[in-house]
Amino acid sequence: MRIAILSRNKNLHSIRRLLQEAMRFGVDCDIINPLDCQLVVDGKETRILVGSNPLPEYDAILPRIGASITDYGLAVVKHFESLDTFVVNGSRAIAESRDKMRSLQVMAKSGICVPSTVLCRSGSGRGTKAAVKAVGGMPVVLKVLRGTQGVGVMLIHTPVSLNSVLDTLNSLEEDVIMQQFIAEGAGRDYRAFVIGNQVVAAMMRTAPEGEFRSNIHQGGTGKLVKLPVAFARSAIKAAQVFDLKIAGVDIMESKSGPMVIEVNSSPGFEGIEKATGMNVAYLIMKHLITEAKKIKKNKVRKEARKAARKTKPSRRARKSTAEKSGRKSGRKTSK
Ligand SMILES: Nc1ncnc2c1ncn2[C@@H]1O[C@H](COP(=O)(O)OP(=O)(O)O)[C@@H](O)[C@H]1O
């Protein structure tokens, strides 16, 4: 079996861990920088070149696409998909979950509880008051659409600072969402790691003193928790609505129960492995290899059936052979 991980940086903790586990499974695992991939479509043979060499055929691809190269990374994932290569997670799942507004639209439509949110491209004044009202009043949370690891997430306490931040973002042509501040759960959230249809590890993240963002990259600390059932259900449902087979789901506790604030399609797992003692890299590889084997088996079966169909004579040919052999032996053939 041969698999590839799409990642820009092979020195990242998650990539090193995945490689380690792939080796333990005895599979060949290449690390491919998506930016090194040249995608060829010429109407004859769709292929991917790295340098002047075409990539070999892979049994599975694991995209670990960072936010900074989402568009190019997604084009590479789509190219693998058009080559019928098995990809976990797929391009659509990554694209839909990564966009902070799109992801909330999808989840809200599926009945998952999400914070009240308004997408706004407004400078100060234009409808801002109505937007603030729609998210329950000040303070509000502002998020740039493609931020990650807590960067681009701001807590705004006053209309004056709200206007100046909105004006600044507007001048940078940066779209933002304005969101209800979940005061009762501020400074902590649950991170549930979903693989397949299961939560395999969960931790509670707590922000450092004076900070409302609980991301590990913002100094948050993770500790092992037993995820309450309602939270686990929300996490699994959230991963499923995007068709993400590997997902890190962020859930906050609110007055109205668990609220999903984000679903990550390339979740890091250094923090959660440390906090929970779970071997998440092993579980990811196990899922990938098991699914790839199933798909390979099905492909082989399909091809065998196709080949058998080609060599099998048609019904008409079989009938005429039967009639001929019937005449030879003097038997009557049925009509
Ligand atoms: N509406 C909110 N109310 C209170 N805290 C929030 C809210 N949204 C996010 N946070 C805090 O900010 C952190 C980062 O937000 P998130 O939407 O997950 O963005 P990122 O993609 O940057 O991690 C969350 O883990 C949570 O601690």
Ligand SMILES: [Mg+2]
């Ligand atoms: Mg997050």
